[in-house]
Structures are given as structure tokens and as C-alpha cells.
Amino acid sequence: MTTQGLRARKKQQTKEQISHRATELFLERGFDKVTIADVAAAADVAKMTVTNYFPRKEDLALDLGPVYIGQLAAVVRERAPGESALAALRGAYLTAVEAQDPVIGFSGRPFAVMITDSPALVARLREFHELREVALAEVLAEVTGAAPGDITPRVAAAQLAGVQRVLFEEILRRLLAGESGDEVAAALSAYARTAFGALEPGLGSYAVR
Template identity: 40%
Template sequence: MSAEKARSDGSADGHAPMSLRERKKQLTYQAVSDAAIDLFLRRGFDKVSVAEVAAAADISKPTLFRYFPAKEDLALHRFADHEDEAARVVTARPPGTAPLAALRAHFLDGLERRDPITGLCDAPEVLAYHALLYGTPALVARLHAYLSRSEAALARALGSSLRARLAAGQIIAVQRILASENWRRINEGATADGLYAEAVEAAESGFAQLRSGLEGPP
């Protein structure tokens, strides 16, 4: 999850610049999702109807469903920007850099920036969102679909072979577990700054395990 807004031009991380129409579409996605999340945080996911979200976003219910096929997608849109993040990192890595090394550096950079996707973020709005997400079974279940798409995108970036698919599954799992552990510790009262050194150590350990398994003999 990211607290960041949609990119203004879509040119970051190797994406081609978006057209004006595409930018407006992305802004609509963001505005509708933000309106929904505001209602979910105030009243609870299960107590807010799709019709109420549409009214809050000043659009019709059919229009809302054209953007978000399921109610859960309204809350999980913040993950959409991260679905192919690992794949983008691998694709855009510098020449001579191994995919795993690029992913490790990216995750460590995220920890340093306190990126919410790493779980190492104690901003009140991020904590509230995480509590909503992990406290709502329907959202947790829907999140697995996002993770599956992340895994598939990374597998394609790694070559689409069985070995690439196995590697992608392991990498996405390690990143998810690291982020989940950071979130758990912060939810129990740790601060992001206080936990940072341990989070880095855990990340280094996790990627070392991956390296020994994925970069060893085939």
C-alpha cells in the first residue's frame, strides 16, 4: 500500500508518459478510492454501501462499477500502483545488476523512505488504513488477488519459465512477510525510526536466504 497519490505523468519507473485522458482517468480512480476509504475509516467497511460511495464521489453507481468492479477494489486501489512494482524494478535495473540485487536495493530504499508498502511507516493515516485492511476479512481475501498479479508480473520480467515463476513466488512471499512483520511490530507500539535497524537486518537476512536459494546451482 502506498499513501502516495497517482503519478502526474506516468513517466516514473519506466512508464511512458500518459495522455491527458489517461491522467484524468487516473485522477478519477484516485478521487473515488479516497472518498471510499474516508467512509470506510469512519464507519467500517461493511457498514458503507457502494451507493453511498458513489454519492460521496459525485458519480453514478454504474459509473463507479466501471472503474471498480468490486467494493473491495475501492479500498485496495492504493495497492494498484504497486502490483507490477517488482517487475518494473527488474526491468529497469542497471546493466550488470542481478534482478535480486536490484529488488534488495529497492526494498532497503523503501525502508529508508518509510514507504508504507514495506510496513515500516507509522504515519497515523497509514496505521488507520492498515487497521482497516487487516481487520476486514473481505479485504484480506481480495488482497491475495493483487499479490498473485504481482507474482505473475515479476515472473514475466524474470523470463516466464517455471524457474522464473518459482523465483517470483519466493521473492513476493519474502517481501510480503517482511512488510507484515514490520506492520505487526508497529501495531504493537514500535516506532518506524526505532524499528528501522531491525527491519534492515531482517530484510538483509531475507534476501540473503533468497540469494542462496535462487542464485545457487540450478
């Protein structure tokens, strides 16, 4: 492995260590009661190192944020020939439910409690939902060749991302109620088919590759 490769690996290990230690502290004490200094001490790094990797404290807890924001856009961009945006997103979502993927909300009850107990995390999560919708709208405009003033990609993105936001919130609600991951997955599989099916009349043939 090259020196550059070793350096990149070391940086990734440091980032993961910081994130892991931060999550442990947040789950133990609550997000709002933990400081950056606490995280730095637990990870055995300087405070500046923590903020270099995670400029916002909220992103220490929601470290999958960048993946979450870009997820829908990536699915649409990589959809199969002949597949619509709706079909691609529905298929990817059902696969994620089966895998109980943390990116779509399967984080476990302690993590769900940590998020909902912190106004700062709730606000940051709301930003993620909004950024996700914007990213999806941009890709839909690109893949459909929409004119600059065409509102259709934004309307489609609002519906497609909105369904997933509702499902995300339903996962949190069920986890907080004490349901197991398997119970939540069984319910969400049915809910997802209903939710995406409701969009079929308007978006079933939209953005077909």
C-alpha cells in the same frame, strides 16, 4: 493542453476524489459497513461512476493494487547492467523502507486495522500477492530466455516475492502493535537485509543483466 488531455486529467481527478472519499469512509466506519452508494454520495457522483473506475469494492480501499502487483517485475526489468534480480529487488526494497512507502505496507495503523478487520480485504490482498508473483515469474522467464517448460523462473519468483510478502506482513503486524513508522522502518531495514541475504546462495547470480 489539448481537449483529450483535459478529459484525461478530469477523469484522473474524479478517480482520485472517489478513492479519497472512500478511504475516509472505510477508516471511519470499517470497510464492510460502507456501501458503494455511500461512496458515491460522499464523492458526489453516481454509483455507476464509482463502479466504472473501481469494478470491485475492495479496490477502492486497495487502490495501489495495480502498482503493487507490477512493482517487482518493473524493478527486475529496469535493473542496472551487471545487476542480478536479487540485488535489484533488495536495493529497491531498502529504498522503499527508508521512504516508508505505502506500496510496501507503510499505511499507518488505522489503515492496517481496516485491512485486517475485513475478510474481503485480506482475501483481495492475498490475490495481489499471488498476482505479483506471477508477474515477476513472467519477467524472469523473459529476461533469462528460459525455455517454456523451465520451472526456474517460477521457483525464483516464489522465493523473491515470498520474502517481500513476509516483510509486508511484518510491517502490518508492527503497525497494529502501535509502533511508529520510524520504528517499523528501523526494524524492517535489518529484517530485509537478513531475508534477502538468505536468498543470496541460490539467487545471487541469477538473472544478471
